Amino acid sequence: MTTYANYLPDEILLEVLVYIEAWDTRSRQATLARFCAVNRQWYDVAIRPLYDSPFLTGRAYDLFVRTICPSVLAHIKLSPLQNLIRVLDLSHIIHQGTKSTTARLLGRTKAGLQVFIAPQASFAVNCWASLSKCERLRVLDLSLVSECISFQSLAQTLRRLGLLEAIYLPRCTSSYEGLSMNVRWPPKLAHLSLSGKVNGKFLWDLLRQPDHFPPSLHSLSILHSPGLDHTGIRPLLQNLENSLTTVELRDLPNVKHGRLNSVLEWLPHLTSLTIALDYIDSRFGHMPADWTPASWPAARPLQSLTLVTSGQTSINPSRCFTAIDLYTLIDERYLGRLRYLNIAQSSEWENEHEGAEIGALEMLLVDDLDRENWEQRRWHYADINMDGRGDMAFDEWLKTGQGRRMGARLRMLKDR
Structure with missing residues (x-):
């Protein structure tokens, strides 16, 4: 046996x-x-x-609540598992949760909670007191909250959360008035996502007081803001031009075609950009007419580019930014540091000429540009630890673990 x-x-x-x-x-x-x-x-x-980091949905959520909150009153019966939770993701909870339950979960998990993603319908005023006690929280995501929140309560809560590194403001808001003048952004804040009604006095206060942002802020997302156009976006970005390296701009219906062509000039240190094709046209990048191989060391620092769509219809087809335009920017080394290229399937670039442009882009990015940067030890390969790799060929480098992580790649994004 x-x-x-x-x-x-x-x-x-x-x-x-x-x-x-x-x-x-x-x-x-x-x-x-x-x-x-x-x-x-x-x-x-x-x-x-x-x-x-539990995955909570449907019946699993009900069982989770009964396990973490065996009693309505915490001092009557505690759960030995409540301090193990670091990520509380309630994004899949819509109608089966209640506002009091959300507040109770926050109160029970406060000791170890680091990431909180608020539910769509069961986050309200009674949650703020519990949220303010989660002093180890690093990520606060309110983007799905459908009810108008109290920004006075948000400002008071942020003062208690000194370790916060990322904040996602809700999409559905009637007004941000009262937040901008009273808020004290956490000293370690690295990412801020602005959504909803980002205009009026709130926008003016942001433009007028850029020094209120901590120096650690390097990432900014502006999305789902129907009242914001390029005249508001440009000064906001330029006020933070010395610190911003990552920017996301999408789902902004008031931004017209081609109005954000100069975003690479507004942000000279930008390394990662996510932008809707609806906001740029064939003039995106503004490559100088006298750009020559001698100018290659002055290539834009952009390393990651994600192109999505926002569904606008008022676009001039003759001026659209195409795969050919992007190929030219890379081939001329104006975007010579680019490594990661993500393109939404909704761009329909794959459908043009049976995807030949996408194939050409991938060959240029992966086989030509990345090989050239490796052989000449440029950009991200300049300071790499070359112990025992001085004469390593590019194909051998790609077979190493570090080579696979650092190598250039192109991906087509589904459902985008």
């Missing part, structure tokens, strides 16, 4: 968990739950990653 070991060292179990962590969220959670059910030893090893 075949014999089986009824005991495995914790080190082996931890190696198995490392393998499971690479799976998608649902598969990982289901597997970890079965892992915990094997015996007490396996439970002790896997219970922390199981509750670290």
